[in-house]
Amino acid sequence: MIGHMITQNVLHRPLRTLITVIAVAVEVTLVIVVVGLTTGLLTDVAKRTEGVGADIMVQPPSASVFMAFSGAPMPILIGNKLQELDYVQAVAPVLIQFNSVNGLDVVYGIDPATFDAVSGGFVFHSGHALQDPNDILVDDVYAQSKKIKIGQILHILEHDFHVVGIVEHGKGARLFVLMSTLQEMAGAHDKASVFFIKCDRTDHTPAVMDEVRQLLPRYEIRPLKDFISLMTSSTLPGLGAFVNTMIAIAVAIGFLVIFLSMYTTIIERTREIGILKSLGASKAYIVQIILSETTLLTIGGILAGVGLSYGLRIVLVMKWPTLTILITPDWILRASAIAILGGLLGASYPAWMASRKDPVEALAYE
Amino acid sequence: MANPSKIFLFPNALTHSRETVLEPILKTENLWKVYRTGKVDVPALRGVDIEIFPGEFVSIMGPSGCGKSTMLHVIGGLAQATRGRVLLDGNDLSAMSDSARTLLRRHKVGFVFQRFNLLPTLDAYHNIALAQHIHGNGFDPHRFQVVAELLGLTARLKHKPSELSGGEQQRVAIARAIISEPKIVLADEPTGNLDTKSSESVLGLLRQLNKDFGQTIVMITHNPEAAAYGDRILHMRDGLVVNGASIH
Numbered sequence: 001m002i003g004h005m006i007t008q009n010v011l012h013r014p015l016r017t018l019i020t021v022i023a024v025a026v027e028v029t030l031v032i033v034v035v036g037l038t039t040g041l042l043t044d045v046a047k048r049t050e051g052v053g054a055d056i057m058v059q060p061p062s063a064s065v066f067m068a069f070s071g072a073p074m075p076i077l078i079g080n081k082l083q084e085l086d087y088v089q090a091v092a093p094v095l096i097q098f099n100s101v102n103g104l105d106v107v108y109g110i111d112p113a114t115f116d117a118v119s120g121g122f123v124f125h126s127g128h129a130l131q132d133p134n135d136i137l138v139d140d141v142y143a144q145s146k147k148i149k150i151g152q153i154l155h156i157l158e159h160d161f162h163v164v165g166i167v168e169h170g171k172g173a174r175l176f177v178l179m180s181t182l183q184e185m186a187g188a189h190d191k192a193s194v195f196f197i198k199c200d201r202t203d204h205t206p207a208v209m210d211e212v213r214q215l216l217p218r219y220e221i222r223p224l225k226d227f228i229s230l231m232t233s234s235t236l237p238g239l240g241a242f243v244n245t246m247i248a249i250a251v252a253i254g255f256l257v258i259f260l261s262m263y264t265t266i267i268e269r270t271r272e273i274g275i276l277k278s279l280g281a282s283k284a285y286i287v288q289i290i291l292s293e294t295t296l297l298t299i300g301g302i303l304a305g306v307g308l309s310y311g312l313r314i315v316l317v318m319k320w321p322t323l324t325i326l327i328t329p330d331w332i333l334r335a336s337a338i339a340i341l342g343g344l345l346g347a348s349y350p351a352w353m354a355s356r357k358d359p360v361e362a363l364a365y366e
Numbered sequence: 367m368a369n370p371s372k373i374f375l376f377p378n379a380l381t382h383s384r385e386t387v388l389e390p391i392l393k394t395e396n397l398w399k400v401y402r403t404g405k406v407d408v409p410a411l412r413g414v415d416i417e418i419f420p421g422e423f424v425s426i427m428g429p430s431g432c433g434k435s436t437m438l439h440v441i442g443g444l445a446q447a448t449r450g451r452v453l454l455d456g457n458d459l460s461a462m463s464d465s466a467r468t469l470l471r472r473h474k475v476g477f478v479f480q481r482f483n484l485l486p487t488l489d490a491y492h493n494i495a496l497a498q499h500i501h502g503n504g505f506d507p508h509r510f511q512v513v514a515e516l517l518g519l520t521a522r523l524k525h526k527p528s529e530l531s532g533g534e535q536q537r538v539a540i541a542r543a544i545i546s547e548p549k550i551v552l553a554d555e556p557t558g559n560l561d562t563k564s565s566e567s568v569l570g571l572l573r574q575l576n577k578d579f580g581q582t583i584v585m586i587t588h589n590p591e592a593a594a595y596g597d598r599i600l601h602m603r604d605g606l607v608v609n610g611a612s613i614h
Binding site: 004009274358360 | 439442444445465468469470471472473475477479483484485486487488492495496497499500501505542
């Protein structure tokens with residue numbers, strides 16, 4: 001009976017229903033897409049870093065897991081010492097720079113020989129390996145999104161590079177130049193940001209890590225096997241706060257819209273509440289009706305929001321192919337729970353107000 | 367011998383008759399209701415004493431503002447008395463909390479209002495069924511069918527209030543009032559918004575419910591012709607019952 005009544009109420013006021021559902025949908029979309037963008041970004045970076053093919057990553061003391069933020073404070077000669085350790089098959093120093101012109105991109109400065117030794121080499125879609133100081137390799141995703149062709153000039157880091165190859169994505173960065181060029185541009189001669197170590201056998205990784213710790217105490221030594229688990233929003237300063245702020249804004253939107261919607265509904269339906277009270281409906285019964293209606297509207301908003309999130313992802317990825325938006329069932333459930341909680345909180349005062357209405361006054365309401 | 371349909375529709379009503387039951391179903395003692403408007407106290411009821419017996423159809427008449435509706439609200443448990451007592455089926459409403467009065471309304475009182483007061487979003491069927499749902503005894507399809515047939519609503523059950531005439535809406539309201547078998551039906555100007563023909567139909571139905579099924583009814587009206595449908599007429603003036611006359 002209550003189900004029928006609230007369904008009829010919702011259908012009886014289609015515009016109010018539509019506005020409320022859209023507002024909740026925006027709330028849900030905001031949560032899903034913001035979280036999807038951040039986790040997508042982190043997962044993408046993590047997968048590409050794992051895709052380098054190394055077993056261990058060595059960074060300077062207190063360096064961030066986000067390598068682009070760590071500069072280049074390590075002497076490149078450390079690589080020679082690492083190469084001498086037992087079970088080490090190859091060591092690839094990489095200088096990392098952050099390009100913010102025409103988008104945000106990480107550029108790897110590599111020594112092709114050592115990088116190939118660790119990663120197994122690039123898979124070329126077209127073109128050839130880095131040879132000249134101004135050569136640059138781009139991955140296929142980047143090339144597709146920027147419509148880049150072999151032979152084209154690419155202006156990044158205030159420098160004109162000559163695109164000589166398009167390679168399969170997934171080897172750390174989307175852009176690769178010679179390390180010597182990048183060292184020159186960054187004023188970081190004989191420096192590297194990170195050393196990727198390939199062990200002769202995977203099960204030797206712990207032993208090699210112990211050796212590196214003895215050789216380079218206080219340095220950040222991380223196994224790449226678990227790299228994805230390290231890439232969480234809490235490891236990037238400010239990202240967790242950003243995500244939480246966006247969620248708080250989304251909850252506030254949902255709360256306020258539901259509050260206003262249900263508040264005006266209660267005013268509008270004052271006489272109906274009086275009728276219910278004259279029939280002997282308890283306060284709990286009236287609260288139940290209001291909260292059930294809120295839940296129904298919120299569920300409508302959640303379904304629309306999930307659909308909108310997937311739709312938005314398609315549009316965003318079409319426009320920016322390098323973007324990764326990870327929509328997970330986990331966060332769909334969380335966003336739904338957040339929306340329902342915000343909705344119920346928003347409806348609780350109007351419901352309480354409705355339950356306390358004087359039946360005689362309510363029945364006389366015009 | 368009792369009519370089986372009467373037993374089915376109003377089993378309680380047929381267990382007694384007016385001659386054998388001496389206890390009133392409704393009794394007020396020195397009933398006062400005072401409203402406060404700003405700093406001024408406005409008494410709407412000034413010590414009303416009435417007794418309504420089971421199976422009676424009592425009309426209450428009086429000019430506008432004499433306190434008729436206020437009395438209906440107080441004896442129906444919609445409003446709390448300021449002073450005095452209201453005994454409904456042995457329960458003292460004046461000593462009850464708001465939630466206890468709600469419970470009492472649910473189980474013992476059926477209201478019929480001048481403006482019908484049907485829920486506009488629900489069809490006639492659900493408007494009537496709602497009362498059963500709130501009553502809490504579950505939906506009784508057979509009783510529902512008997513009530514709908516009695517009130518001539520069978521063909522109109524799928525219609526919303528906006529699709530029904532005033533007379534039909536009031537019949538739905540009466541069905542809603544009696545579907546849960548209340549001890550007393552309180553009707554507040556039930557024909558106030560109806561034309562003559564519909565008024566006669568509604569009053570005839572109320573009379574039928576009272577005569578054939580023993581339903582106790584208290585009806586407020588300012589129309590002497592409508593009041594004449596009752597067994598007794600109580601006249602109110604300035605918040606007091608000034609006299610009563612037995613008709614039948």
